[in-house]
Amino acid sequence: MCGIVAYVGHQDAYPILIEGLKRLEYRGYDSAGVALLNANDELNVYKAKGKVSDLEAYAATRDTSGHIGIAHTRWATHGEPNQTNAHPHLSNSGTMALIHNGIIENYMSLRKELEKRGFTFKSSTDTEVLINLIEDVKQKVDLFEAVRIALNHVVGAYAIAILEKGHPDEIIAARKGSPMVVGIGDNEFFIASDATPIVGRTQKVVYVEDEQVVRIKLGEDLFIKTIQDVEAIPYVQELEMNLDSIEKAGFDHFMMKEIYEQPRIVRDTMRGRLHPDTNTVSLGGIVNYEKQLLYADNIIFVACGTSWHASLVGSYLIEFLAKIPVKVEYASEFRYRHPVVTPHDVVIAVSQSGETADTLAAIQLAKESGAVVLGICNVIGSSISRATDAGIYTHAGPEIGVASTKAFTSQVTVMAMLALRLAELKGTLKDEERREYIQELDRIPEKIQWTLDHSGLVKEIAAKYKDVRNMLYLGRLQNYPVALEGALKLKEISYIHAEGYPAAEMKHGPIALIDKDMPVVFIATNHHTYEKVISNIQEVKSREGKIIAVVSEQDVVARKMADYVIEIPESMSIYSPLLATIPLQILAYHIAVMRGCNVDQPRNLAKSVTVE
Ligand code: AGP
Numbered sequence: 001m002c003g004i005v006a007y008v009g010h011q012d013a014y015p016i017l018i019e020g021l022k023r024l025e026y027r028g029y030d031s032a033g034v035a036l037l038n039a040n041d042e043l044n045v046y047k048a049k050g051k052v053s054d055l056e057a058y059a060a061t062r063d064t065s066g067h068i069g070i071a072h073t074r075w076a077t078h079g080e081p082n083q084t085n086a087h088p089h090l091s092n093s094g095t096m097a098l099i100h101n102g103i104i105e106n107y108m109s110l111r112k113e114l115e116k117r118g119f120t121f122k123s124s125t126d127t128e129v130l131i132n133l134i135e136d137v138k139q140k141v142d143l144f145e146a147v148r149i150a151l152n153h154v155v156g157a158y159a160i161a162i163l164e165k166g167h168p169d170e171i172i173a174a175r176k177g178s179p180m181v182v183g184i185g186d187n188e189f190f191i192a193s194d195a196t197p198i199v200g201r202t203q204k205v206v207y208v209e210d211e212q213v214v215r216i217k218l219g220e221d222l223f224i225k226t227i228q229d230v231e232a233i234p235y236v237q238e239l240e241m242n243l244d245s246i247e248k249a250g251f252d253h254f255m256m257k258e259i260y261e262q263p264r265i266v267r268d269t270m271r272g273r274l275h276p277d278t279n280t281v282s283l284g285g286i287v288n289y290e291k292q293l294l295y296a297d298n299i300i301f302v303a304c305g306t307s308w309h310a311s312l313v314g315s316y317l318i319e320f321l322a323k324i325p326v327k328v329e330y331a332s333e334f335r336y337r338h339p340v341v342t343p344h345d346v347v348i349a350v351s352q353s354g355e356t357a358d359t360l361a362a363i364q365l366a367k368e369s370g371a372v373v374l375g376i377c378n379v380i381g382s383s384i385s386r387a388t389d390a391g392i393y394t395h396a397g398p399e400i401g402v403a404s405t406k407a408f409t410s411q412v413t414v415m416a417m418l419a420l421r422l423a424e425l426k427g428t429l430k431d432e433e434r435r436e437y438i439q440e441l442d443r444i445p446e447k448i449q450w451t452l453d454h455s456g457l458v459k460e461i462a463a464k465y466k467d468v469r470n471m472l473y474l475g476r477l478q479n480y481p482v483a484l485e486g487a488l489k490l491k492e493i494s495y496i497h498a499e500g501y502p503a504a505e506m507k508h509g510p511i512a513l514i515d516k517d518m519p520v521v522f523i524a525t526n527h528h529t530y531e532k533v534i535s536n537i538q539e540v541k542s543r544e545g546k547i548i549a550v551v552s553e554q555d556v557v558a559r560k561m562a563d564y565v566i567e568i569p570e571s572m573s574i575y576s577p578l579l580a581t582i583p584l585q586i587l588a589y590h591i592a593v594m595r596g597c598n599v600d601q602p603r604n605l606a607k608s609v610t611v612e
Helices: 013-023 052-059 107-116 126-137 143-151 254-260 262-270 284-294 305-322 357-368 383-387 406-426 431-453 456-465 479-494 503-508 530-541 557-561 573-594
Strands: 003-008 031-037 043-049 068-074 096-104 156-164 170-176 181-184 189-192 204-207 212-217 223-226 236-238 299-303 326-330 346-351 372-377 390-393 470-475 497-502 519-523 546-552 564-568
Touching: 003 013, 003 096, 003 156, 003 170, 013 031, 013 052, 013 068, 013 189, 031 052, 031 096, 043 052, 068 096, 068 156, 096 126, 107 126, 126 143, 126 156, 143 156, 143 170, 143 212, 143 223, 170 189, 254 262, 254 573, 262 406, 262 431, 284 346, 284 372, 284 390, 284 406, 299 305, 299 357, 305 326, 305 346, 305 406, 305 479, 305 573, 346 357, 346 383, 357 372, 357 383, 372 383, 372 406, 406 431, 406 573, 431 573, 456 546, 456 564, 456 573, 470 479, 470 503, 470 530, 479 497, 479 519, 479 573, 497 503, 503 530, 519 530, 519 573, 530 546, 530 557, 546 557, 546 573, 564 573
Parallel strands: 299 326, 299 346, 346 372, 372 390, 470 497, 470 519, 519 546, 546 564
Antiparallel strands: 003 068, 003 189, 031 043, 031 068, 096 156, 156 170, 170 212, 181 189, 181 204, 204 236, 212 223
């Protein structure tokens, strides 16, 4: 996903912009660029295909002076990744430069109209159309008004920043559908796609709302209007992020750092919400919607990827503990399949980034159906957190690695607390039963730590299987989503094909895949279908399949049948996703590293998919 960074203030802009782009690299990109206005009012634009380091090499011998600039990492949507299509884009007059994250859906019709008026285009991007549309409008009004008026003709999503020759102290920005944060410093301003480039520079931020245009001018307060010409008061917030949350803290990759953060993260997710002393759970963010949840015809999770896997775990937890019907929908399917949703349903959008386009669209559809829409998000101030009626933040901190790890465990923790709260309200659990579940959940952070401390064998397994072409992950009940998640981790960072399956489904086809070259990961932790899983292991073994078994500490049977055994602590079976997932994250990580893959920024992937 594209990233934008902009700066105007008393410091040199270039180093701030480059550092900001590097902090946004985790979003995934294929080219980068920067535009600077120097003291002689010269507009210098440098762009390079590839990485930010390639841009730095290109600009190294050029004039990068100036106290105002905009910069961009591009994840190609319209036009291949190359220097011409990279941002920033200049208007025909060469007096304005623009960067853009999003998609202008009606750019072709706008381009045709502009060509009739004599505009020419160097690139095949929608962005270059937008800057020239603004130039076309600007003949009669100033840049702020021109942006506001032009955006009324635009269909699509955008987070844009524009600078103009002759205005060395002013940047105009706007957003719709793509995120944008403005940092307010001491006689300086920062603009970025999310807060990571701003961390350590200022604590005061404004999360720009959809369809807002912002004038950022040195010596003045932020000035905001909607594209409908209604002034808006900036809502200044305190940035909750800090520097060490976006540094690697001695780990080789963000992903491993975030895997090892999970004991603390799960504790943070529970803080102030799980109360073993009073045998209760309190979820303040949704307290006004507990009745709708309790009496919902259906709770419907809408999500993508790992968040969808967490939602599947959530469905098992809520149905088992609170006896409320739950559906789990891929947001991308939900938004187009004409689902039956009524005002008696409660839709819960689950998203780490809070910017996933399909999930945002699913929210819109659910709202049109009259359902209450809640959110479970990680990024504060994100689009999904603002589009929902209420929600619960996971408090997992910034997740930089593209492969979700701590987001998954924090989401599952929220869902476990939600299930326990609903069970309490509905009376589906006796007090004593609830106490056991709450007390065991309270012990999970330490059990995750134990799992991390005892994961040494996983690296040996990774070395053994790093060159396989396929892997199967099998689990039953709440370990089925664990199988899906383990397979996704391996696929997305090591590029080995892997499939997660309900273990019992093997005999309905996939067992044909089993031979001596097919490693099979079984999540064989204790639960009431353990014996069935043992039979499934036997079926694979008898066909020479290689078995990697994730087992509970006191397991006796599965461990004797497996080629490799990974132990996790004993716990209640419904909490096994919080424990069994950990070694599978580590397995995927080591295999990817051994294969020389880019663990934090896997090929073709973006941290948040803000386009369809
Ligand atoms: C998971 O490792 C992937 N990064 C991806 O599947 C991700 O979970 C999905 O794109 C949803 O993202 P979100 O949680 O930010 O909405």
